[in-house]
Amino acid sequence: EVQLVESGGGLVQAGGSLRLSCAASGFTFDDYAIGWFRQAPGKEREGVSCISSSDGSTFYADSVEGRFTISIDNAKNTVYLQMNSLKPEDTAVYYCAAVGGSSWCLVADFNSWGQGTQVTVSS
Numbered sequence: 778e779v780q781l782v783e784s785g786g787g788l789v790q791a792g793g794s795l796r797l798s799c800a801a802s803g804f805t806f807d808d809y810a811i812g813w814f815r816q817a818p819g820k821e822r823e824g825v826s827c828i829s830s831s832d833g834s835t836f837y838a839d840s841v842e843g844r845f846t847i848s849i850d851n852a853k854n855t856v857y858l859q860m861n862s863l864k865p866e867d868t869a870v871y872y873c874a875a876v877g878g879s880s881w882c883l884v885a886d887f888n889s890w891g892q893g894t895q896v897t898v899s900s
Contacts, residue, residue: 779803786894797858799873806830810880815869827882836882
């Protein structure tokens with residue numbers, strides 16, 4: 778059974794940093810796309826950043842480019858999202874997701890999802 782468990786969310790002041798972790802079980806990171814998505818109240822879920830386990834290629838949404846960094850530890854089956862210079866508009870529930878093969882970091886592409894972790898950025 779595929780499981781994705783997020784951790785690392787919390788409350789932080791604007792300008793602060795958080796690191797999210799996504800621990801995967803039930804499968805190994807072999808030719809998968811792993812992504813971080815977020816959903817703020819009243820808004821649609823959106824892609825934040827994705828990474829390919831096969832070649833390490835990455836995608837970032839324009840809103841987080843230069844502030845967030847996605848990384849993967851294939852040995853630990855874990856994906857990280859380092860979030861720096863956080864802004865109040867980054868407040869959302871952040872979800873980890875996975876799909877076999879490649880993806881342009883679109884929500885509809887992903888078929889395995891974690892439960893999410895809340896990130897709240899105060900002004």
